[in-house]
Amino acid sequence: xxxxxxAESRRCRVTAAALQNLELQSRLYALGLYPGVxxxxxxxxxxxxxxxxxxxHTLLSIRKQEAxxxxxxxxx
Numbered sequence: 001x002x003x004x005x006x007a008e009s010r011r012c013r014v015t016a017a018a019l020q021n022l023e024l025q026s027r028l029y030a031l032g033l034y035p036g037v038x039x040x041x042x043x044x045x046x047x048x049x050x051x052x053x054x055x056x057h058t059l060l061s062i063r064k065q066e067a068x069x070x071x072x073x074x075x076x
Contacts, residue, residue: 001074004051004067006041012072013038024069031060033070 006012014037018025028034032055040054049064 001072002068003039003041003053003062003070003072004064006072006074008041008043011038011040011075013075014070015073016071018066018069021069024066028066028070031062032056032058033060033062038075039072 001012003012003014014033014035016035017028017033033039037055042052042054042059044051050061051064051067052059052061054060
């Protein structure tokens, strides 16, 4: 499952980030999106892109295309 597929207000844990694109992976890691980190999907823009997420106390907005490159597992 990818971050782009998670519903609003759901928590998940990153398992891998952009394994095929090292440049994107480096940017995501710099933003704090690396394996083991818990993420909360807060909301989607009206057109569905971008997605607002929370990592700890930090709010980020990322493109749906970038979110589709982040593998996650849902945390119950």
